[in-house]
Amino acid sequence: MKITAGAPPTHNKPADLALGFLTGGVIGASLTAFISGCVVEKASLIVLGLVLPAAYGLLFFLCTLPRRAREAAVVPRTALAVIESLEAVGGETSDVPVRFDLSVAPDDAAAFRVEIRQDVNLVELPEYRPRGVLVVEYPPDRPWKTRIVKRPTPQWEQRAAVAQVDSVPGPAMKSDPTEGCAGGLLTLLGLLLGAGAVLLLFRADLFDSHEGDSGAPKPSVSSSPSTTTVTSATGTVTLGPGQSMLDEGELRKAVESLTRGADKRQALTVVVQDRLLTVVFSPTGVKTAAFDPRSLPYDRVPGLVEEARTTLGVESPQSWQLTADGVSGSLTLRVMVTGDGGTGTLEADGQGKVLRRSGS
Template sequence: MVTTGETSAGPRRSAARQLLSVLAVLVLGALVGGALTGLTVGVVLKDVALFCLGLGGLVAAALLVVVPARLRRRRQAVPVPRVALARIEYRRATHGEFADVPVRFDLTVAPDDAPAYRVYVHEQVNLVDLADYPEGRIVVVTYAESQPGGVELDRRPTEEWARRAADARIDTAPEHTRVKSEGAGWSGCAALLLGVLGGAALALLPYWGELGERFDDTSSSSSGPAVTSTVAPGASGGTTTVTTVTGSASSASALRPGEMRRLADTLVTGMDTELGTRITIEEKAMSAVGSKGPATGGGLPMSLRALPYELLPGLVETARTGLGIDHPETWRIDIAPGGGGPAPVVRVTVSGGGRSAYLLADAVGRITERHPG
């Protein structure tokens, strides 16, 4: 006769091992996700150090998989087989297309030297033999000593074990002793997926802004600003070219670092000259009056490439906050040569609520006059 106890140290140890296994899969997934993200971001941003870091992460993940597996195989090269009796608590057969059908058994396994425990077992059973496994029957099972969840029915037990099974009585083990069958299962797959996504997110977060700027630049450059030009004769025999560069609705604001310089380069290319007598900059557009030949009626020419575009966003911010316009809606920059020569004078105008104000600055961004609204 075999009876069961209320506690089971073996199943508890198995549950602890399964929890550690899930945590290990979670860490491994995070490492793989972070490494793959590092490789991808490194290629996109052309960051060699980040690419090498991602490659190193993949190598580390491979070592974490291969080395423990080999050590396990060495320790368990010859698994110790165990034989025990088990009680069929419940069985469920599903319909199949062949003579053998999959059957799910709910067993109470009662080892000779350990407390009994519950486990689910999946077996292929011939329809003819299905009647030999009724609920409540005592059967012989086998499993590896280190894997109590990997239970299999012994279809041809020895005479001794068959006799013990015929004479034994096994009490049903409580549900809290249940041991999961071997295999990664849904918990392992979910842990791996969660780890990969979490690792990818953690690796991507520090580079999110830089990636956004990179893709914004790519989008802006792919669409390209629209350039329109109008050529008219100048007052002194030269020609005057009015060229406008207009960005699309998705283009970056001209106040974004580097954007004014990019628009100016496009403007100069469209004008086919870098000399101009006036330039106007707004949120999504830049226009200039170009000059080929001697000075025209518009004033002395100045070099459009030499203008202090990097200083202009700061002047716009000062005008927005320091000229008394509470809610500025629009801004505009006008640059023209000063009265005493080609040195540019910068005028920044802001408007909002039916009011406007402006400030004047020199070529180095120094504010010379303020005219509050």
């Protein structure tokens, strides 16, 4: 039998490297979008993280469909092969992955040497030994896809029992060629670039608006004085830039600036916004459901605002307003939060204890 060393398979390495780079980019972008969307509660990012890999998988399937159809149409060739060496490479189940080094000798083609990996049942493993002859199948155009036929036809089984196959010299073709470190580096680079692209494209949602949505008091960047206006019916306090009514002691100071005097004026309504306090005073001599504005639970106001921003389901909260009144006969606080997804309201009693929540 004439023996000719087969050449190693040729692989389109540039295409394989490009595919690895693109796959890494999709993985990095989808994971970053999904995790970031969950953190900042952005539905669009979560959807992007789920849709991107699905769309990539569908595109890959459609692009490779013609090639896989051509490969499936190729009729495999059956041949005898001799085991040059074999080695179990792991496995903790009944099927053990084994690496085979085979010399394949087709009847009507040049012989070649190939290295494959195939699972073998532990019970059948003793049947495979060096220099043993067995039956294999392989696509004629892709001999590195050789597979051992575990249940050959009686004719081939009889041939394998009496045949002698010579070894094929030269390097063995590999069914799982290693690409070296270049493929791994390109995949990692694609992953990092994909993650960076998402962070760059959605930086406003991930950083700017998220920081602006924080319920924590903003640090004072200016010592601009506040403006106080008092009339017979109302009183207002407007804070300067960089200040907030949620700053420690700021709301108490603003209320006291409007209620100085011997008569200790009562209020019908108190409205608190980030930099604006408005008090509607009760008319003098008229019996109404008024209350002392100095009785507000100042220490609970920042916590109520933060709770309203985070528990009412309002997407990207942008503004808040606290309203205090005594219409029901006792002091009631209502915190309304407005955002992209609508508004939500949190109601508390005069001590700042939450009574109910509602969102829209």
